[in-house]
Amino acid sequence: MAFDDKTQMTPPDDPNKARVGGFDPNATQMGGPSTGSGLSGADINRTAMPSSMRAITLGCVPENSYALATQATREHVLIKISGSGTAMGSRMPLNICLVLDRSGSMEGPPMDYMKRACGYVVDLLEPSDVLSIVAFTDQAELVMPARRVVNKQLVKEHINRLDVGNTTDLYGGIAMGASQVAAVASQGYVNRALLFTDGEPTAGNKDFNSIVGQVVEQKSRGITFTALGFGGEYNEELLAAIAKRSGGNYYYITRPELIPEIFRRELETMMMTVARNIKMRVQMSRWVQVRQIYNKLPAFGHRSAEVTLSDLERGEVQTAMVELELGARPGGKYRVAKIEVTCDDSVTGRTETVAGDVVVEFTTDPALIASGFNPEVQRELEVAEASRNLERTVMGMRTQMVSPDQAVRELEKTQALLVQQGKTLQAQDIQRAIDQIKQGGAAEKTLIGINLDREKAQ
Amino acid sequence: MTDDMEKTAIGVMDADEATQVVSEPQAEPTLRQAQDATQYAANVDCPVCHTPNPPSETYCIDCGFMLSSEPVEVGEMPETPQVGSLVTADGTREFALKPGENTVGRQDADVLLAHNTVSRKHATVTVEDGKVYVEDVGSTNGTTVGGRKLEPGGKVELADGAEVVFGSQALLLKTGVGGQGSGAGEQEPSTDEHGSTRMEEGEGEAPAEPEAVDSEQCTVDSGQGTAEGELDTAESELPGEETSDEDSGPRPPAPDSRPVIGRLVSTDGSLSFDLREGVLTVGRREGNDIVVPDPYCSGSHAELKVEGGEFTITDLGSTNGTLVNGVRLEPNSPRVLQPGDELTIGHTVFKIEAPE
Numbered sequence: 050m051a052f053d054d055k056t057q058m059t060p061p062d063d064p065n066k067a068r069v070g071g072f073d074p075n076a077t078q079m080g081g082p083s084t085g086s087g088l089s090g091a092d093i094n095r096t097a098m099p100s101s102m103r104a105i106t107l108g109c110v111p112e113n114s115y116a117l118a119t120q121a122t123r124e125h126v127l128i129k130i131s132g133s134g135t136a137m138g139s140r141m142p143l144n145i146c147l148v149l150d151r152s153g154s155m156e157g158p159p160m161d162y163m164k165r166a167c168g169y170v171v172d173l174l175e176p177s178d179v180l181s182i183v184a185f186t187d188q189a190e191l192v193m194p195a196r197r198v199v200n201k202q203l204v205k206e207h208i209n210r211l212d213v214g215n216t217t218d219l220y221g222g223i224a225m226g227a228s229q230v231a232a233v234a235s236q237g238y239v240n241r242a243l244l245f246t247d248g249e250p251t252a253g254n255k256d257f258n259s260i261v262g263q264v265v266e267q268k269s270r271g272i273t274f275t276a277l278g279f280g281g282e283y284n285e286e287l288l289a290a291i292a293k294r295s296g297g298n299y300y301y302i303t304r305p306e307l308i309p310e311i312f313r314r315e316l317e318t319m320m321m322t323v324a325r326n327i328k329m330r331v332q333m334s335r336w337v338q339v340r341q342i343y344n345k346l347p348a349f350g351h352r353s354a355e356v357t358l359s360d361l362e363r364g365e366v367q368t369a370m371v372e373l374e375l376g377a378r379p380g381g382k383y384r385v386a387k388i389e390v391t392c393d394d395s396v397t398g399r400t401e402t403v404a405g406d407v408v409v410e411f412t413t414d415p416a417l418i419a420s421g422f423n424p425e426v427q428r429e430l431e432v433a434e435a436s437r438n439l440e441r442t443v444m445g446m447r448t449q450m451v452s453p454d455q456a457v458r459e460l461e462k463t464q465a466l467l468v469q470q471g472k473t474l475q476a477q478d479i480q481r482a483i484d485q486i487k488q489g490g491a492a493e494k495t496l497i498g499i500n501l502d503r504e505k506a507q
Numbered sequence: 508m509t510d511d512m513e514k515t516a517i518g519v520m521d522a523d524e525a526t527q528v529v530s531e532p533q534a535e536p537t538l539r540q541a542q543d544a545t546q547y548a549a550n551v552d553c554p555v556c557h558t559p560n561p562p563s564e565t566y567c568i569d570c571g572f573m574l575s576s577e578p579v580e581v582g583e584m585p586e587t588p589q590v591g592s593l594v595t596a597d598g599t600r601e602f603a604l605k606p607g608e609n610t611v612g613r614q615d616a617d618v619l620l621a622h623n624t625v626s627r628k629h630a631t632v633t634v635e636d637g638k639v640y641v642e643d644v645g646s647t648n649g650t651t652v653g654g655r656k657l658e659p660g661g662k663v664e665l666a667d668g669a670e671v672v673f674g675s676q677a678l679l680l681k682t683g684v685g686g687q688g689s690g691a692g693e694q695e696p697s698t699d700e701h702g703s704t705r706m707e708e709g710e711g712e713a714p715a716e717p718e719a720v721d722s723e724q725c726t727v728d729s730g731q732g733t734a735e736g737e738l739d740t741a742e743s744e745l746p747g748e749e750t751s752d753e754d755s756g757p758r759p760p761a762p763d764s765r766p767v768i769g770r771l772v773s774t775d776g777s778l779s780f781d782l783r784e785g786v787l788t789v790g791r792r793e794g795n796d797i798v799v800p801d802p803y804c805s806g807s808h809a810e811l812k813v814e815g816g817e818f819t820i821t822d823l824g825s826t827n828g829t830l831v832n833g834v835r836l837e838p839n840s841p842r843v844l845q846p847g848d849e850l851t852i853g854h855t856v857f858k859i860e861a862p863e
Binding site: 118121334335336337338340341346349350351376378379380381382383384385386406408411412413437 | 555556565566567569570571572573576577578579595597599600601602603614619621622823824839
């Protein structure tokens with residue numbers, strides 16, 4: 050269904066379309082059976098799509114559409130990247146590596162439920178998807194190399210043969226998982242490793258920065274890690290960092306019987322992906338500097354700052370808050386920055402770029418400036434502040450600088466603000482953490498995964 | 508993927524690059540004519556920054572001014588005192604300093620360094636009586652100047668060009684009056700001895716430990732963002748100082764009293780440029796410090812940094828590349844040139860000549 054529908058969406062008067070249909074030999078391939086060609090082969094389609102047919106839309110909202118002329122000033126810009134809300138075409142095929150901890154502590158129900166969870170994954174995959182399995186204990190080992198999920202029974206036999214070992218070579222597991230994902234051409238696939246662990250790294254390279262650094266390197270190759278932490282012993286700071294820096298998801302699984310459900314949820318998330326490998330570039334005009342992009346580490350270039358974003362699900366909105374330093378200039382309207390977002394687009398099947406202008410009018414009229422504030426950006430700035438407070442609270446709890454009572458008070462404040470701003474899912478997560486603290490438990494593993502930059506479709 | 512993006516970016520921000528010749532050499536004359544036609548026929552000069560713009564642009568490709576509108580008369584631009592700035596060694600970031608106290612830190616600071624080796628309140632840089640001082644305010648990973656770690660509370664004066672490292676983040680002090688009016692890359696014509704405290708290319712290799720308390724936020728420097736393009740110092744210029752200028756192009760540089768350290772000479776002998784301490788822009792477009800009239804040279808092609816008797820070339824993502832001894836450079840990766848090295852910009856071959 051993917052292909053024929055998409056070509057029909059192109060307006061009939063589009064000259065490019067006519068050329069494709071008329072004498073482009075590739076056109077016959079496009080009309081052929083869509084099975085298998087899927088999105089990976091979609092780059093034969095050179096037809097220009099109207100922007101409405103893209104998987105993502107971009108919004109650039111300055112904090113204030115006016116700024117004071119002839120004076121240096123600072124201004125926030127809210128960037129909103131939205132995944133298309135309706136299903137267009139088929140889902141992107143998945144290229145998954147299950148990277149599984151089989152250290153000694155997994156013995157018993159955790160191992161049983163982990164195998165069951167992997168079985169679910171296999172059941173949910175289709176022959177167009179690719180799966181590989183890596184397990185790690187004293188070192189990493191390849192359980193099943195990357196292959197299409199055709200013989201599901203065979204895959205499950207591989208899974209069922211897993212047994213518990215001793216220590217935890219997380220670094221080795223990540224490296225091997227990434228190489229398995231990389232073994233398949235990345236274009237058109239949702240490329241992701243699912244890292245499941247219940248403990249601290251105890252074998253191989255145990256250095257926090259090396260592990261996260263490796264994940265960052267894999268991210269630059271288009272490979273995302275989702276981190277699934279199980280039980281109370283794993284290093285939530287490490288797993289959260291792995292997920293965050295690679296644009297993947299972080300899950301805290303409290304009980305073994307929840308493992309299959311969380312695996313299923315992550316798989317459904319992946320199947321909803323409409324855009325992957327998303328990069329946002331802020332191209333600055335003269336007299337403009339990027340001061341910061343909240344919660345991101347931009348790569349600065351010649352008049353540019355670039356960040357990577359998480360894969361985008363259908364109906365999801367990701368936001369990025371950019372703070373600009375605007376130099377003094379004569380009055381008038383200026384494009385202070387141009388925002389470009391590139392991604393692998395599930396609708397067109399190609400790498401697409403959408404661009405938006407950040408336009409600010411520099412004026413000497415203070416009344417215009419007072420009237421120009423955008424309430425949405427101001428709300429988001431409050432959320433960003435809440436996000437920072439949350440982070441500080443978590444770190445305070447980890448280092449025991451913040452007492453449980455203080456933490457609850459701080460969290461309740463943050464929660465109230467999130468409710469007010471309509472971030473109900475995150476507010477619920479904070480409630481869960483408050484309950485955990487009140488029951489005398491640790492809440493860091495819950496709190497560290499709360500991400501206020503993403504608003505998923507509900 | 509990145510290449511695509513790069514091209515798009517150039518296509519929009521730098522539209523005359525679109526006419527860049529990339530095809531076979533024999534097609535050159537026709538293409539050059541075509542290019543001249545598109546480039547010079549109907550360019551629109553920006554009323555604010557005087558950059559020539561292709562007629563298709565809505566906003567000035569340089570300063571972003573909406574070309575269909577008129578700049579608003581605002582009377583005199585206020586005299587903003589230019590007391591200097593802190594710049595990254597790769598030139599991609601510049602923090603203008605204001606007179607008095609400038610805070611340095613990871614949050615809500617004037618010099619905002621979002622890096623996990625930088626404390627929220629890390630240091631202050633004070634500008635008074637034309638002098639610049641730095642003081643560590645109790646940071647976790649410390650502040651070093653010229654390799655010496657500062658005692659908390661001790662103020663140290665920074666000389667022009669001095670390197671100061673906050674945590675692992677190295678910045679260089681660039682003093683002097685901005686808006687000298689010349690093209691990009693023009694540094695303050697200054698005769699005082701550069702380099703007394705200048706460090707070699709600081710890449711932030713300080714062995715700083717991440718702050719224990721909040722290393723989560725940005726745990727690892729991915730290495731991105733270093734080694735990118737060179738500084739376009741024109742960005743710190745004040746627009747107001749140019750608006751009265753009738754000339755469409757940037758004004759010629761002020762007479763330069765800095766000593767000539769070397770020369771960049773084309774091997775066919777047709778081009779020769781004096782090299783002085785500072786950052787020189789290289790490109791086809793007028794306004795570069797080194798204008799290379801070669802259709803294979805991009806409008807903004809490369810930057811040549813002259814510092815401490817060393818010459819460093821950085822390709823700025825040019826279409827046809829910058830080659831040293833026949834080897835093409837990665838964009839935005841600085842490369843030190845030795846006298847006698849063969850430097851190819853587009854199709855023009857240069858050699859560096861250093862007197863001693």
